[in-house]
Amino acid sequence: MESSASTVAASPRPHVVLVASPGAGHLIPMAELARRLVAHHSLAATLVTFTNLSACPDAHSAVLSSLSATEVSTVALPAVSLDDLPSDAHIGTVLLELMGRSIPHLRALLRDISAAAPLAALVADLFGSTMLSLATELGVPSYIFSPINLTALAVVHNAVELNDGAASGEYRDLPDVLQLPGGVLLRREDYADEFKNSKEPIYAHVIEEGRRYRAADGFMVNTFHEMEPGNAEELKQAAEQGTFPPAYPVGPLIRPSSDEDAASPCIQWLDRQPTGSVVYVSFGSAGALSVEQTAELAAGLEDSGHRFLWVVRMPSLDGGNSSMFRGHGSDKDDEDPLAWLPEGFLERTSGRGLAVASWAPQVRVLPHPATAAFVSHCGWNSTLESVASGVPMVAWPLHSEQRTNTALLSENVGVALRPRAARAEIAAAVREVMGGEEKGRAVRLQAGELQQAAARACAPGGSSWQMLEEVAGKWKAAALGRQKQ
DSSP states (O other), X not given: OEESSXXXXXXXXXXXXXXXXXXXXXXHHXXXXXXXXXHHSOOEEEEEEESTTOOSHHHHHHHHXXXXXXXXXXXXXXOOOOXXXXXXXXXXXHHHHHHHHTHHHHHHHHXXXXXXXOEEEEEEETTOGGGHHXXXXXXXXXXXXXXXXHHHHHHHHHHHHHTTTOOTTOOOOOOSEEEEGGGEEEEGGGSOGGGSOTTSHHHHHHHHHHHHHTTSSEEEESSOGGGOHXXXXXXXXXHHHTSSOOEEEOOOOOOOOOGGXXXXXXXXXXXXXXXXXXXXXEOOXXXXXXXXXXXXXXXXXXXXXXXXXXXEOOOBTTSOOBOTTSOTTOSOTTOOGGXXXXXXXXXXXBTTEEEEESOOOHHHHTTSTTEEEEEEXXXXXXXXXXXXXXXXXXXXXXXXXXXXXXXXXXXIIOOEEOOOSSHHHHHHHHHHXXXXXXXXXXXXXXXXXXXXXXXXXXXXXXXXXXXXXXXXXXXXXXXXXXXXX
């Protein structure tokens, strides 16, 4: 195993081990959680990653490098064989298998750590429910970390409850319309792909995973109470009834910016733009538009008349919208994403638009004074970065739970507009969010209010701070109690 720390024995503090599945959307918030536990809540921490499926290698390295200045240790578990899985296996299935097959390596690591320091807890990623048994073996608390929101977790809870007692092959579909507390209304088209068809193998995997969640002592969720009060209440009731573990909103957990980001040409270009004049366009580290969608978006941005900064990624040539393991820095050298833009687009928009290939320092772009709106896939990390910056969104969901996020953000939270992915509607939505007096004004005001709520939640005494302090306090008390036995 590769470790960034020479030894874990140097710290006498209770030690929490956090296991992040591959993918920037999972690694980034868990790394920030580890940092906060060490910096603010008197715990030692080790962040565990995987040698297999190292998604977005540059981003992965940057996240781990950012922890080098902290007291968070990092360990990469040895690779395990996945060669027997079908080549077209759902990515969720692959991740579940990766986590399960890595249990022996994690067991050895946990025993080494517990021999040198009091083990406080095991925190596994959403895909790591099979690892919870290790916490039982060692007699320590086990928690599931959810990098997505309470709404998505409530969907999991509803699916598990709907299929309580059902055997594999007898699972039932979620209803065509699912009403969640707080006014969140989800239609079948809003569900993540995993929940759309009970006959698909991934649906069975998700139900089995959800059942294993019940063995956890709680969920740590990357959201904050003020953003999802209704679903926080539903999951609180489920915990009181013993049907699901308690959920602790501890976010927003957002990656810190680096000094290197400030030197980016994107930031230098933004510095030359008027305040509140730029639409930022990006679909995350795993989002890939089709060639046709790329053309429609280009036309919509051009027709909108507004300044824009667009992070252009290689289009998906097979019609899919996910490139989870083809992140920043992994595009082939001879592939230029900008070459797929419509002919003459760059020339016609020169002076008011900047298109960059593959990556931009988003945590610097969103809070920049020139940035006024965000055309986004509504991945949860990007959503929270936008919320923390007070930037309203134009939603263009692509895959996974992004459709669920979009329904929440546009219909309940009120910080996003949701156009159809067509030229005229994109242009109209951009113009509305930038300067409209009705819906546009409403989302701009709500984005500003939610920005303040997010800052309060993470500040000392805020709702998320208190939740994290409560959980950390339980861990420390239990660890010290076991040490005295």
